[in-house]
Amino acid sequence: MHQSKLFTKTRKEAPKDEVSKNAQLLIRAGFINKEMAGVYSFLPLGLKVLNNINNIIREEMNAIGGQELFLTALQDKKVWEKTNRWSDEVVDNWFKTKLKNDTELGLGFTHEEPLTNLMKDHIKSFRDLPMYPYQIQTKFRNEARAKSGIMRGREFLMKDLYSFSKDENEHNEFYEKAKQAYKNIFSRLGLGDKTFLTFASGGTFSKYSHEFQTLSEAGEDIIYICDKCSVAVNDEIIGEQNSCPECGNIELRKEKSIEVGNIFSLGTKFSDAFELNYNDEKGEEKRVIMGSYGIGPGRAMGTVVEVLSDEKGIVWPESIAPFKVHLLSLGKNEDAQKIYNQLTENGIEVLFDDRDKKAGEKFADFDLIGIPYRVVISEKSLQAGGVEFKKRNSEDSEIISVEDLVSKIKF
Numbered sequence: 001m002h003q004s005k006l007f008t009k010t011r012k013e014a015p016k017d018e019v020s021k022n023a024q025l026l027i028r029a030g031f032i033n034k035e036m037a038g039v040y041s042f043l044p045l046g047l048k049v050l051n052n053i054n055n056i057i058r059e060e061m062n063a064i065g066g067q068e069l070f071l072t073a074l075q076d077k078k079v080w081e082k083t084n085r086w087s088d089e090v091v092d093n094w095f096k097t098k099l100k101n102d103t104e105l106g107l108g109f110t111h112e113e114p115l116t117n118l119m120k121d122h123i124k125s126f127r128d129l130p131m132y133p134y135q136i137q138t139k140f141r142n143e144a145r146a147k148s149g150i151m152r153g154r155e156f157l158m159k160d161l162y163s164f165s166k167d168e169n170e171h172n173e174f175y176e177k178a179k180q181a182y183k184n185i186f187s188r189l190g191l192g193d194k195t196f197l198t199f200a201s202g203g204t205f206s207k208y209s210h211e212f213q214t215l216s217e218a219g220e221d222i223i224y225i226c227d228k229c230s231v232a233v234n235d236e237i238i239g240e241q242n243s244c245p246e247c248g249n250i251e252l253r254k255e256k257s258i259e260v261g262n263i264f265s266l267g268t269k270f271s272d273a274f275e276l277n278y279n280d281e282k283g284e285e286k287r288v289i290m291g292s293y294g295i296g297p298g299r300a301m302g303t304v305v306e307v308l309s310d311e312k313g314i315v316w317p318e319s320i321a322p323f324k325v326h327l328l329s330l331g332k333n334e335d336a337q338k339i340y341n342q343l344t345e346n347g348i349e350v351l352f353d354d355r356d357k358k359a360g361e362k363f364a365d366f367d368l369i370g371i372p373y374r375v376v377i378s379e380k381s382l383q384a385g386g387v388e389f390k391k392r393n394s395e396d397s398e399i400i401s402v403e404d405l406v407s408k409i410k411f
């Protein structure tokens, strides 16, 4: 991609009303646009990152048997009345609307009800179980506070997987697999070191649910970490669980954190409401056991910015960066286009700063946008024997020959 063709421009200032670091940097670097409080559009660079995150999540969900679908955002009131979650007293963040004939509709804030209802047509016998449908889909929530940029949107993307199992054993087995898949996801997103499996309140069915909490001053949650086990306890249950649930350690470290994902055992709460049953091997009718597994890809993206950026700008991990290489051509030279062609022919994604701008401005844009590798080609570099190569997260640079560049970046 030639930067001269990219319609987004970097800017020195973020909008005055934007208080979160993630949105400030993402807006300044041209990844997102703020439409109103808690509502952000994803621009070409931002969409590339979001899609990279979604694809990592997809790979990990598919690997544990997930089947992707895409449910509607528009929701039928009747379905939600079955669990009493249509009521504004029970759920305080609905966006509701009406058809021209006054029929009420809602914009989905989650999808347990419609999916359980849908699965009634597909689950009849033990042969139909287990089943793990998931989606990456837009949710709407009338959040009271929207000061955390893309980490708390009123319209946001969620990956939500729901498990349908024959019995508790089958459920627990999958629950453990999902835990591991979540660990894989957060380490692939570059958040592994800072993300803790956190015990949270479980509702009625199981003692705990589990959250994945990433340490950050920008977090809205508080967790207590056990340094022996590398697990944590959420602030909301620390009263009843004031020691490490794994080893009993009572010296827990208090930290602020961001909930990047969570997994829940739902038991028969939803299958009871919808009478979602199956016939077992003996022909006896049984209730399906359910679980839900959520991740916010936008929140994860915001978290990466909060946690990994520095004073100059964003630092993307290679796994989700919009491009692998930022090629900066200083002054006029034809070799830059040749290098661009050579890299792209090798399947390396390159943002080519071919604009007629001062070197300082190009360097500052590289730091702000946060692409992992910088390659500078100039009269000076050519005289020194090739191109200057530098990583975004390192101060060291080196001159390497154009021939060595491809293998250097590929491996």
Ligand code: ATP
Pocket (backbone or CB within 6 Å): 110, 141, 143, 150, 151, 152, 153, 154, 156, 157, 158, 259, 260, 261, 262, 294, 295, 296, 297, 298, 299, 300
């Ligand atoms: P929180 O307590 O932070 O509001 P939640 O408990 O409401 O989160 P869930 O309903 O379980 O979250 O949603 C699953 C995942 O979706 C969360 O772990 C988070 O990553 C993401 N998520 C939830 N609310 C938002 C939001 N408003 N904007 C962006 N992502 C969100």
Ligand code: MG
Pocket (backbone or CB within 6 Å): none
């Ligand atoms: Mg919430």
